[in-house]
Amino acid sequence: MRIVCPFCGERELGEFTYLGDAKPQRPAADAGEDAVYDYVYLRDNVAGVMSEHWYHGGGCRSWLKITRNTLTHEISSVEPAAGVGAAKVGV
Amino acid sequence: MAEFSWSSHSPLEHALATGVHGLRGTEAGVSLTEIRNFDLIQVMARRGKWAELARAAKTRFEVAAPDGPNAVQAKDATLIWSGPDQFLVLSKDGNHAMNTLAPAFSGLASLSDQSHARALISISGAKARSMLAKLSSLDLHPAVFPVGAAAATSIDHTSATLWRGGDQPDGQAVFNLLVFATFAESLWHTMLDAGAEYGIDIRYSEELA
Numbered sequence: 092m093r094i095v096c097p098f099c100g101e102r103e104l105g106e107f108t109y110l111g112d113a114k115p116q117r118p119a120a121d122a123g124e125d126a127v128y129d130y131v132y133l134r135d136n137v138a139g140v141m142s143e144h145w146y147h148g149g150g151c152r153s154w155l156k157i158t159r160n161t162l163t164h165e166i167s168s169v170e171p172a173a174g175v176g177a178a179k180v181g182v
Numbered sequence: 183m184a185e186f187s188w189s190s191h192s193p194l195e196h197a198l199a200t201g202v203h204g205l206r207g208t209e210a211g212v213s214l215t216e217i218r219n220f221d222l223i224q225v226m227a228r229r230g231k232w233a234e235l236a237r238a239a240k241t242r243f244e245v246a247a248p249d250g251p252n253a254v255q256a257k258d259a260t261l262i263w264s265g266p267d268q269f270l271v272l273s274k275d276g277n278h279a280m281n282t283l284a285p286a287f288s289g290l291a292s293l294s295d296q297s298h299a300r301a302l303i304s305i306s307g308a309k310a311r312s313m314l315a316k317l318s319s320l321d322l323h324p325a326v327f328p329v330g331a332a333a334a335t336s337i338d339h340t341s342a343t344l345w346r347g348g349d350q351p352d353g354q355a356v357f358n359l360l361v362f363a364t365f366a367e368s369l370w371h372t373m374l375d376a377g378a379e380y381g382i383d384i385r386y387s388e389e390l391a
Contacts, residue, residue: 149336176266
């Protein structure tokens, strides 16, 4: 498997580290214990297209948001995760 | 107050033996030259300051700072891309050392002195690309990796900055490699193994290629 880093270009899988599902959003401070538990521990086991965070640690050290089909490994989009690079705050 | 006396040593001084390694009796296919005593500063733009930093860099170096995987040659420095909104400044003789760069980029960038944290190895020769092909998954063909191309990558599981410098007078490509000092010896031995079949001419130099 190869990933096209938006900054570096096409690179081998060994340069990347997988974090996991990019969907969970940190709950508000007063959201309660159940919401925090869900956010920290509960994950869907998606068979199909899924949004994921990957880290290009063996390259430009950027976090990436990747849309990947877990059945075929087809990658349909790769974009910088929010806040990557000083010029891209909040993207 | 304690007095300190610092003397810098090459991270490769125990591993590097000048002369020929591997195949003999023919012209060495690979040339490995360690470059010693350089200044290397990591420059990372502060939040929202890349455009301003790029302008300040243009003023100082009279060339545009790399905004993608490239290495740019200035009059007395090389600017090497190392990730989004950051680059390395490689120079000699204190022209662009920490004490002069810090005021130039004050408020625009965070600087980190890497001069003694990396080893710099220059790789050339007719078989340089064949040797590197054993260790790197990058396509280093001139059509894809021309003069001035740079990459933040991993070589033999070790993070490295690789870029193509200006060609030698005979037209041969020169690949420059920055590697963490503590990994340099390991990668050096790996390169010796990879290049032994071509013959390796080993040197060190005080001059930037």
